Structure formats: C-alpha cells, structure tokens
Amino acid sequence: MASRKPARHVSVKDVAARAGVSFQTTSKVLNGGGTVSEVTRARIHQVASDLGYVPNLQARSLVMQRTRTVGLLAGDFSDQNLSRLIVGAEREARRQGYGVLMTSIDLEVSGTEYALPSLMERRVDGILLAAPQMEEDRAVARALDKTVPVVSLHHIAGGGVATVGSDDELTGLLATRHLVAKGHRAIAIVIGPRARRVTQDRLRGYRKALEEAGLPFDERLVTDGSDGAATVELLQRVPAISAIFAENDHLAIGVLSALRDLGKRVPQDCAVVGCDDIEMAAFTVPPLTTIHIPFYETGEQAMRLLLEMITSGSVAPRKLLLPVHLISRGST
C-alpha cells in the first residue's frame, strides 16, 4: 500500500552471497551444468528458492546472443481469423519456451516506421508476419532485410520469405465442386479485393472446378461483394443463377441477406457456400456451408517453422500449404 522502494530483484550474486559461494558457481548450479558437490548444489537451490530468485533473461540474452523471444507483426488482432492464427502461434512458441512480442501495424503508420524497429531493438530471434493487408507493401519486404529469420502467413512482395498458409486454390475448387455435385450449373462467385492473393487463388479454384465439370466460365458471374448492392443486381440480371460461391464467410453473410431481401429461399431457390468457417457461420439462417480453413494449425505450423529456422540457422525460404475441407451445412 505504502509507496515501496524499487525493491530490487534478487540476482545470482545475492544468492551466492547467502550460500557462501561465488556467483559463478551459483550460475552453474542453477543452469544444471558444471561439477558441483551435491551438498552445495542443494544449498544453493534452497537459498535461491528462499530468496525467490528469478533469472534475468535480459542479461542472459546479452551474453548468449539470443533472446528466446520472437516478434509477431500482425494486422488487426481482433480479426477473427487472424486471432486464431495468433493463438496457434503463441501456443507453439510457449511450448518451446519462447516469448512472443506482439505489435500490430495499422494503416496510419506503415509497420516499417515503428513496429519493426521496435522488434529489432528488442533483438527478437525471429519474426512472424501476419498482416495480409500489407501483402503488397514493398516497404515491408525491404525492411525485413534478412537480419533475422522471418516466416510470413501471407505472400510477401519480392518473395524470398518462408510462407505458411492454406491451399486457397483447393478451397475454391472444393467449394465449387460441391455446388456442381449438388447439380448446380449456373454458379456465380462473389469476391473480395481482386488484388489479394486469396481472391486470385480462390477464383482460380472456382474456374478449375467449372472446367472439370465442363461448364463455361462467364466473367459476368463474377461480382465484387464489397459493394453491397452488386449481388442484388447480379441476381436480377441473371435470374438463372441457382448457386453462389462467396469467397469468404463475411461476403457469404452479405449474400444471404441479399437473398432474403429478394425473397429467395436458401437453399431451395439459391444455394450458398462460403469460405473460412468463421464462428458465426454455424449460426446464420440457414447455417452456412463453408470451407474450413485450419487457422489455428496454420499459426502453429508457422511458428514451428520459424523456431526451426532459428535453431538451425537456416534461411531456405520454404513454402507450406495446409489442407482444407468442406463443412456441409444448411445453405446447400
């Protein structure tokens, strides 16, 4: 309650003094190494726990030249998909005894301004990049600069960076195949920003599935879903459409709402399939058929790869794609 004095942390020297040995011996004991008699060893451990000794990783890092800490450079933590990735990554790091320093980068300040330097100053052993929104930001690519191993969860302009993600083309393929299998012939696709890799890849999967089924690809069936009204227009323009593939679940929810407004029943009048399997997908009306993306596992794998690169010192830019699968619900 009263204002305490700084209450200095206890150091090896404190422990040593109390145990009547040199601080180096204490260090040996506490790290399990060296040749020290069983009695002193026990005494030191005793004293250390009595005094509540907590090793100072800062000092250790200084001499060891690695911090056992990785940086996480993420876009928006509150994005549901991203946060699942992060949870997976953090758990894996923890499992291997690493700390995670998080920095979000927002639109105002390009990450290169503040976030990256802040990580480098803290001498992180590696960096996990999870900021899809700056996939094309060349400043990021330049700034990374290979001082430490980097694993990205999305494509990086310029390449040369290890990447872990899911197979987005497969995603589009599975979704569309599912609709084809249900007997649909006029299948529209609602997409997000064209420039994004995900969009491109999922679109490619869609085309591939159509091709497989011998169906023609029609550019007029491709709509940008970020414009709310576009879906409605699409449906009015091409009434034959009996199924819609939305490139992500948020878009799919928009589509569901557009269909409801038009008085169309799902799935009888028009089937809908989404992507990502966000939490909400199970609770829409009707529940959304979607492609499950293993975000949690992706984060885990990415961290595992990063730590592997760190400990092995290798920088070979691998690329890892995790499988996805369809979850069939009421909307198809």
Place this chain on the structure above:
Amino acid sequence: MASRKPARHVSVKDVAARAGVSFQTTSKVLNGGGTVSEVTRARIHQVASDLGYVPNLQARSLVMQRTRTVGLLAGDFSDQNLSRLIVGAEREARRQGYGVLMTSIDLEVSGTEYALPSLMERRVDGILLAAPQMEEDRAVARALDKTVPVVSLHHIAGGGVATVGSDDELTGLLATRHLVAKGHRAIAIVIGPRARRVTQDRLRGYRKALEEAGLPFDERLVTDGSDGAATVELLQRVPAISAIFAENDHLAIGVLSALRDLGKRVPQDCAVVGCDDIEMAAFTVPPLTTIHIPFYETGEQAMRLLLEMITSGSVAPRKLLLPVHLISRGST
C-alpha cells in the same frame, strides 16, 4: 540464400571505432545527451546510419533497470471481446513506446506455472491481466505478488489490484429499462455462469430496473443459458414472457434460435436484447438490440493506467468503470 554467419549486430563500439571516438561519446550522441561538438555529433549520426546501427534494448534495460515492455496475460486471444481489449491496449502501449509481451494462459496449465514466470524473467515493467476465466483463481492472485504494477480487466480474488472495466450493473439496468419502456412486463433473463462477476452485476442491474418499474423479481424467470434446452422450457413453462434479456450476445443468439424453433416471431411475440455488441449482433435475424461495451477503449484505458503506475511508481489500486450504451436494433 547461402547459410550466413551469425552476422553480429552492430554496436555502439562499432560505430565509435569508425567515427574515431570513444563508445561512450557515441552513446551520448545517440541519446541526445551530453556536450558534444556539432561536427562529431553529425559524424557519429552519419556513421550510425551507414552501419545500420540498432540500439540493443536488452543492454539498455540492464543498466536502466526497466525494459519498457509490459506483459499481457490473457485468456483466449481469439475471443472477440478480449481481442478488442487487447488491440486497444497494444495501441496505447505502442503510442507510449512500450513493447507488449503476450502470453495466453489456458485451462491445462494454470497461468502461474509458465506464463507469469516467463514474464517476470523477461523483467516486464508491468502486467496487464485479461483472463476472466480465472477470476476466482487464487493462485493467480498470490502469484502476482506485487513485484510489478498490475492492472486487471476483471475482478481479482483477494483484491488490491487496480481494475478497469465497464459498468456491468448499468449494462443490465439499461437493457432491462429498454424492455420496460417498450411496455414489457414479463421479462425473463438468460444468464451465463452464476459465479462470474459479470453475471452477478448484470443480474443486479436487471433487478434494479424491475424494481424501478415496480415489477416483482421472480427467480423462475432466471435461466442458465449454457443449457440449450433451458430457454425452450422456460418459454413453455411461462408463456406470458414477452421479452428476454440475455446477459451476453452469444446467449442472445441461442435465444433467437430457440424462439425460431418454437415458431415465435421476434420482436412481435417476444423481444430480445443482448449485451456486448459483438460483430455478429448486427447480422442476426432480426438484428440484435444490445448494449455496447467499449472494449477497445477499456483496453486503452487499462494500459494507460498501467503505464501511469509504472512511471509514477504508485501502486494505489484504483478502479475504473467505463460507461456503456444501448444500441437499438430490430429485435426489440
């Protein structure tokens, strides 16, 4: 591409050598202090940037006895509400030049086992606690131990910890008042775990609103929503119920679905109001009236308080409550 050698970071000494001065002088210049001539100053800056000097915060922390890093001990990052808190907190920290070390604590391992020690070893200057699920875990309370300032986003067993949160009683009050104002007399409440503070507080708000309106409190109108079937039973048992206050939006969604199953229309047959204003609330059918909780701002304030405690050295356990407000949508 080829396996590089460790590629040592450049230090003040490297800069100093190249600039022909002592490393201490370099340090002075780079930190803006001391009396150094304009020419040397310029030269040092030049060399530093040529060499790509990045200060080592580990070393600095060692001598300064503070790391400019805070620990974030959180429950589940992927929880939407929690992640909004976190985003707010992280931004505020960044704004003030602090790094954030994140650790999640899961059910398997009590946070005290790994997470806390890991933060203490890294000598964080303070800890932000955001793990509502271990609100009653006395081990946490004991482990915190006041070595560094702590701010919690939820109640801590034993007290004595600064807390920032939102006014949960007000939340329950506003929600229920809204229903009363709409003319409802038989208002049920669906709650989460009784032991949780939030539940208790929101329930209290509910009772208070009833009292204000001169309505009796009836224990039979209180249902535990975690049991899916309970809501259905409740409605069948007491058909007079014309409005339901769900203590959080997830419960509210369950309620909506129960009502749909029973063939009741919302809001005509039964009105529903939730709490939290999760993203999904705007997209349910019908859109959910709910109480908006300023998660982002709460995180921000909590971090601000923590940093204030750190820099001022004060440990007075303040308690801060942020206001909430109702968002009226289609469900009432």
Place this chain on the structure above:
DNA sequence: AATCACTAGGCGAACGTTCGCTGCCCGCGC
C-alpha cells in the same frame, strides 16, 4: 615420498549499454 588424476569451486572476461567523474585545451579577465 613424489606423482597423478580428479573433484570442487574460483576467477576474469565478455555481452552492449548508461552514467558520473576526470582531464585536457582554449580563451578570457584581471
């Protein structure tokens, strides 16, 4: 009795900083 091989533990250095003190040189005022 001198050598040997261990065992137990100490010692100095280094990691990259910050900080306070000292010392030099120069110009100024008396």
Place this chain on the structure above:
DNA sequence: GCGCGGGCAGCGAACGTTCGCCTAGTGATT
C-alpha cells in the same frame, strides 16, 4: 603573466549473466 571556467571528450564502473580456464585440495598409485 596567471588563474579560471567552460566546452569537449575519455575513462571506469555497473547492470546480471555465461563461459572457459585456472587452482587448491584429496585420495590413490607408483
């Protein structure tokens, strides 16, 4: 001509570790 103060820079110490090398004992072996 002498002392002095101020501007500039260097120096040593400290922060809390790890690590490799050194030394003082202790039995056992020749």
